[in-house]
Amino acid sequence: MARDTLIGLVGKPSSGKSTMLNSLTDANAKTGAFPFTTIDPNKATGYLQVDCACARFDREAQCRPNYGSCKNGKRFVPVMLLDVAGLVPGAHEGRGLGNKFLDDLRHADALIHVVDVSGCTDAEGKATSGYDALQDVEWLRAEIMRWIEGNLMEKWGSIKRRHINTKATAVETLQNQFSGYGSTSSVVQRCLDRIRLTQPLESWGLHTIRQVVSAFVDEKFPTILALNKIDHPDADRCIYRISHTVKDDSKIVFTSAISEVFIKRLVKQGYAHYEEGGSDIITAKEDPEHVYGLKPIVDERLQMRIDTLRDMLFYRWKGTGIVHALQAAARTLNLVPVFTVRNIHTFTNSSTDEGVFKDCVLVRRGTQVGTVLRRIMGDVPIAFVEGVGGVRVAKSEAVSEGRNDILAFKVGR
Numbered sequence: 001m002a003r004d005t006l007i008g009l010v011g012k013p014s015s016g017k018s019t020m021l022n023s024l025t026d027a028n029a030k031t032g033a034f035p036f037t038t039i040d041p042n043k044a045t046g047y048l049q050v051d052c053a054c055a056r057f058d059r060e061a062q063c064r065p066n067y068g069s070c071k072n073g074k075r076f077v078p079v080m081l082l083d084v085a086g087l088v089p090g091a092h093e094g095r096g097l098g099n100k101f102l103d104d105l106r107h108a109d110a111l112i113h114v115v116d117v118s119g120c121t122d123a124e125g126k127a128t129s130g131y132d133a134l135q136d137v138e139w140l141r142a143e144i145m146r147w148i149e150g151n152l153m154e155k156w157g158s159i160k161r162r163h164i165n166t167k168a169t170a171v172e173t174l175q176n177q178f179s180g181y182g183s184t185s186s187v188v189q190r191c192l193d194r195i196r197l198t199q200p201l202e203s204w205g206l207h208t209i210r211q212v213v214s215a216f217v218d219e220k221f222p223t224i225l226a227l228n229k230i231d232h233p234d235a236d237r238c239i240y241r242i243s244h245t246v247k248d249d250s251k252i253v254f255t256s257a258i259s260e261v262f263i264k265r266l267v268k269q270g271y272a273h274y275e276e277g278g279s280d281i282i283t284a285k286e287d288p289e290h291v292y293g294l295k296p297i298v299d300e301r302l303q304m305r306i307d308t309l310r311d312m313l314f315y316r317w318k319g320t321g322i323v324h325a326l327q328a329a330a331r332t333l334n335l336v337p338v339f340t341v342r343n344i345h346t347f348t349n350s351s352t353d354e355g356v357f358k359d360c361v362l363v364r365r366g367t368q369v370g371t372v373l374r375r376i377m378g379d380v381p382i383a384f385v386e387g388v389g390g391v392r393v394a395k396s397e398a399v400s401e402g403r404n405d406i407l408a409f410k411v412g413r
């Protein structure tokens with residue numbers, strides 16, 4: 001059965017992981033300006049914004065997702081988010097909460113590394129000033145690598161012997177070792193393809209094993225950096241250092257988790273109107289016609305906080321970046337929404353219910369139609385598959401945005 005995409009929030013203590021979880025979901029995880037506020041992981045549902053198929057057919061008004069929601073053709077598809085304990089240098093050897101933290105992450109599909117760019121917390125999350133957060137970007141990946149490498153090297157002798165005795169392929173042997181991280185043979189295959197290894201596994205030295213582990217980390221745990229606390233007055237230095245070192249823009253987003261939490265609270269209390277991912281908020285002052293029926297802000301301190309938010313965040317950064325963080329993580333996974341319907345002509349699931357496009361799953365671009373259906377239906381046999389217009393679609397065809405992404409299927413042999 002399909003399971004929701006799982007995105008892990010990682011980073012050193014106090015970088016803002018739990019605040020980010022709260023900003024992306026309805027969770028109310030404990031946050032605090034001291035290390036190891038979180039010990040046991042917090043899991044909650046966030047919603048990834050994607051273009052809904054209903055907009056293609058002018059059926060926005062009838063769109064009725066079973067899970068998540070759809071507003072004017074923007075679909076909010078559930079994804080699971082996991083906020084774990086902070087990681088400190090040496091975690092792979094058990095420092096801090098070390099291995100426990102890493103074990104909690106095993107089933108993550110992608111990671112958002114929450115980096116504190118205020119420079120106000122050191123590598124262990126303790127209060128300081130002028131800390132260079134670029135270091136965090138470097139050591140965190142190294143920790144994840146050493147954890148996996150350590151687990152592999154511990155048993156390498158027997159892994160090799162077994163590999164030779166059973167005449168297994170490198171993919172089979174590695175998958176045996178990596179299945180505990182929620183890996184699949186295709187993940188392992190992709191990582192071997194990536195480094196184009198020709199040597200047989202039994203002759204791999206440490207250097208080759210490190211290459212394999214590095215490729216595995218990139219494949220299994222694609223990571224984006226959320227440069228968090230951009231609202232902080234000292235954030236510019238770290239932002240500059242990191243942006244100029246990590247050249248790949250698609251891997252970086254700029255966030256202020258605390259501002260998103262603050263705005264959500266204003267909305268809940270009836271003081272503001274806000275479109276998620278928007279570049280401003282509307283308060284009663286900006287809504288003289290009372291379109292949104294907002295309460296006026298009488299508290300001067302609250303008004304000042306909103307003014308600062310506009311100056312420090314909306315004016316400079318065009319938003320809190322929170323929605324982008326999730327979208328960037330989804331992009332590293334090349335996720336495509338696929339809509340399954342019972343009736344390919346009406347896009348409904350029954351003749352008595354007019355709601356369209358009720359079901360949507362996120363799959364990797366290029367996944368075969370047959371694999372998508374297996375994820376949804378398990379081993380139930382599928383007689384045939386239809387695409388838009390009732391056209392037969394082969395199970396071997398690949399899905400991508402706008403292509404084979406609306407499917408109806410008939411169960412049977």
Ligand SMILES: Nc1nc2c(ncn2[C@@H]2O[C@H](COP(=O)(O)OP(=O)(O)OP(=O)(O)O)[C@@H](O)[C@H]2O)c(=O)[nH]1
Nearest residue numbers: 014015016017018019031032036037038086257258
């Ligand atoms: N200025 C600013 N502070 C933030 C932001 N996000 C989080 N914080 C603050 O940073 C501190 C740590 O936040 P948490 O969310 O508890 O951090 P964490 O990474 O979950 O910490 P641990 O659970 O200890 O690993 C809290 O005081 C938050 O209010 C932000 O965007 N801007």
Ligand SMILES: [Mg+2]
Nearest residue numbers: 017018037038
């Ligand atoms: Mg926390």
